[in-house]
Amino acid sequence: xxxxxxxxxxxxxLDLAEQGGxxxxxxxxxxxxxxxxxxxxxxxxxxxxxxxxLTGASGKxxxxxxxxxxxxxxxxxxxxxxxxxxxxxxxxAKDNFNCPRRGSCETLPLWKExxxxxxxxxxxxxxxxLIPKE
Amino acid sequence: xxxxxxxxxxxxxLDLAEQGGxxxxxxxxxxxxxxxxxxxxxxxxxxxxxxxxLTGASGKxxxxxxxxxxxxxxxxxxxxxxxxxxxxxxxxAKDNFNCPRRGSCETLPLWKExxxxxxxxxxxxxxxxLIPKE
DNA sequence: CTATTTACCTATCGTGTCAATAGGTTTTTA
DNA sequence: TAAAAACCTATTGACACGATAGGTAAATAG
Numbered sequence: 001x002x003x004x005x006x007x008x009x010x011x012x013x014l015d016l017a018e019q020g021g022x023x024x025x026x027x028x029x030x031x032x033x034x035x036x037x038x039x040x041x042x043x044x045x046x047x048x049x050x051x052x053x054l055t056g057a058s059g060k061x062x063x064x065x066x067x068x069x070x071x072x073x074x075x076x077x078x079x080x081x082x083x084x085x086x087x088x089x090x091x092x093a094k095d096n097f098n099c100p101r102r103g104s105c106e107t108l109p110l111w112k113e114x115x116x117x118x119x120x121x122x123x124x125x126x127x128x129x130l131i132p133k134e
Numbered sequence: 135x136x137x138x139x140x141x142x143x144x145x146x147x148l149d150l151a152e153q154g155g156x157x158x159x160x161x162x163x164x165x166x167x168x169x170x171x172x173x174x175x176x177x178x179x180x181x182x183x184x185x186x187x188l189t190g191a192s193g194k195x196x197x198x199x200x201x202x203x204x205x206x207x208x209x210x211x212x213x214x215x216x217x218x219x220x221x222x223x224x225x226x227a228k229d230n231f232n233c234p235r236r237g238s239c240e241t242l243p244l245w246k247e248x249x250x251x252x253x254x255x256x257x258x259x260x261x262x263x264l265i266p267k268e
Numbered sequence: 269c270t271a272t273t274t275a276c277c278t279a280t281c282g283t284g285t286c287a288a289t290a291g292g293t294t295t296t297t298a
Numbered sequence: 299t300a301a302a303a304a305c306c307t308a309t310t311g312a313c314a315c316g317a318t319a320g321g322t323a324a325a326t327a328g
Contacts, residue, residue: 001135001222001223001224001227002222002223002245003285003286003287004286004287004288005286005287007241010241010244011240011241014240014241016235024303025305026302026303026304027252027304028302028303035234035235037287037288037289039288039289039290040287040288040289042304042305042306043287043288043305045272046304046305046306049304049305056303056304056305057296057303057304058294058295058296058297058302058303058304058305059294059295059296059298059301059302059303059304060296060297060298060301060302060303061296061297061298061302061303062295062296062297062302062303062304063303063304064304073241075244077163081226087135088136089135089136089141090135090137091180093135099222100169101169106145106148106264106265107141107144107145108143110209110259110264111136113255114252114255114256117251117252117255121247121248121250121251125244130240130241130244131240132240134280137314137315137316138315138316138317139315139316158274160273160274160275161274161275162273162274171316171317171318172318173317173318173319174316174318175273176276176277177316177317179275179276180275180276180277183275183276190274190275190276190323191274191275191324192273192274192275192276192324192325192326193272193273193275193323193324193325193326193327194273194274194275194325194326194327195273195274195325195326196273196274196275196324196325196326197274197275197328198275238271257312
């Protein structure tokens, strides 16, 4: 299940996209509009900055701004960043899980097929696709 | 992420399907073949019996047997039983989560679309599809 | 009739993650 | 120089996950 971190991250990016994507927007404003505590959003936004999705500016007049145009983000990369992995099963999550049954597992193909479906869906969705066109 | 309960449940059903689906198979045997502790499997098998997916028989010569033919199980119903829900986000999980933003949420359509994709995939897979044909 | 085999049941536990809060320090600008 | 904002570190409570422990009840084989 997608956690709040993933869901809130998308809402933050979407909020910024809808603000025009030009000016620096204080996190306080985003928090108020989205009804999410500013302190919790800080954790999320920090990851987004580190990943280069957002640019932050301190001081008066500062805030956050999108690093790219909304059509240049895809939902999959955002979710993967925030969730760590999108794999449907631990067996497919980043390396380290070395199952002895891997070679002969009869359910692994099912998970792989599903993993691809999911990946294609989320990597095919762009942030701009979520902006309501009036 | 699909937990062990969901994954193990499928492996148990698949194991039984591959044993012919006629005789009662002791859980001990399944546990050994699958490399999963019998005690943990009991928790899983209990749910499968309650849901009517398996039939159990106590005593010598007892064990478990499939209640239906392998082609009459679909993976989705098994996963949904074991995981409680397959919803990708809490916003879509069974009732009770009453988000005040539901009506205006700009990300909800995304989750709904993904939810349908996922549902169709897993409900379209049957247990018999996982049996390797030589 | 009795020993054995098996399902069936209840409770408990350690670990980790999630969601969130608290309370700062640093940077920048008006 | 005061205010506004990002940026940083630590901590917490609640809960689920994965699993183990130690039984009781039912059925059959001999």
